[in-house]
Amino acid sequence: MPTSTPPATDALFSDQWLTLREPADHRARDAQLTHAADQWLVRRAATNPAQDTRPFETRRTVVDLGCGSGSNLRYLAPRLQGAQQWRLIDHDAGLLAQARQRCESLASADGQPIHLETDQLSLTTAWQHGLEGADLVTASALFDLLTADALEAMADACQRSGCAVLFALSIDGLIRFHDASGSALYDDDDRFMLAALQAHQHRDKGGGPAVGGEAPRRLRESFHRRGYHIREAASPWRLGPESQPLAEALMAGWRQALHEHLPQQRDRVDQWHGRHLDDLRRGRVTLTVGHRDLLATPADATHPGARA
Known part of the structure; x- marks a missing residue:
């Protein structure tokens, strides 16, 4: 299970x-990387004047992998x-319907409408056939579930598309409880349990071991090898009294994962x-x-489809 999702299922999230x-999630995300992605898209549009004459549906095409309910x-x-065409990709038809229902009225930062399309696809199919015309590929809290080979295939698909990527909230394996003074609490039981959780994250979910908390490093290295410019930022959850329902659900998920991994x-x-x-x-404690979070932009942003 990813550390920030309950482990009742690995691929189906309620x-x-x-x-x-x-x-x-929204509190944790790095605002500067979002702003940098926006500025990259503005510059990309400026270097492709033909976009100015295209219908809005073809401008600033954003593909959201594993979109869930649209967060x-x-x-x-x-x-x-700017006007945005969003292609929402998920294998769960119910979540895609929720995303459309909850997001149809959204507008861009400058008040332009958002156009949505939904595709019920597996992730493997998505990066084989779903990234055509993408300016930006994005995802949130997704990649710890995948294998190293799947990450490489996804990076290859992004490179072929010539798009930028903005991937948020990839778990990095850090879990800490803190006392009222902010000091970390980390005793022998914590070491034992958290090591077991990390091992549980890496188990084979079909197709090979998942990357788990190695996802940020592997994403960075994959896009660096393909010539992308990389920016990263920490985006930790900090859960206090205002987040008690989330913290309790998270702890319940960890307990179930540990029961599976440590039955004795x-x-x-x-x-x-x-x-x-x-x-x-x-x-x-908190x-x-x-x-x-990771923002990776291709070295040649002026020609979609060019080798980055």
């Missing part, structure tokens, strides 16, 4: 969970200038979970879950 995490779109679209240690897992859950409920 709208309830996605809604619960959305405020924390990434709700964050980004109002922060990007259920009592120890339950004691660790109960101790930290009680401290969270009493406001004695919880930090590490993520990173």
Whole structure:
């Protein structure tokens, strides 16, 4: 399971969970990388004057991989200038319907309408056939679930498209509880449980071991090898009393994952979970879950499809 999703399923995420995490996701994201992506799109449009005469549907095409119920779109679209064509890709038809329903009325940063299309596709199919014409490919909290080979295939597809990428909230493996003074709490039980969680993230979900918390590093290296310019920023969840429902759901997910990974240690897992859950409920600790955001722009931004 990814550390920031409950492990009941690895590929199916309920709208309830996605809604619960959305405020924390939006608070955590790095605003400077979003602004830099917007400025890159503006410059790209300026170097392609033909875009000015095209219908708005073909301008600033943004592909959202694993879009879920549209949280990434709700964050980004109002922060990007210009008319936008969004292609929402997910394997879950119900989540795609939720995304369309909740996002149809969005407008861009300068008040232009957002045009949506939805494609029910697997991720493998998406980067084989779904990135055509993309200016920007984006995703949120996705890549820890994938294999290293899948990341490479995705990076190849982005390179062929000549697009930029903005990937938010990739888990980096950091989990820490903090006391009221802000000092990290990290005893032997924490080390044991968090190492087990990291191992659980890397298990084979079909097709090979998942990259888990290595996702930010692997994404950075993949796009660097393809000549992209890289910018990164930390985007940790910082969960305090205002985020208690999310923290409790997260802890419940970790408990289930640890039961799966450590079946002989259920009592120890339950004691660790109960101790930290009680401290969270009493406001004695806060919880930090590490993520990173990545913006990668091709070296040649003027010719879509050119080798980056």
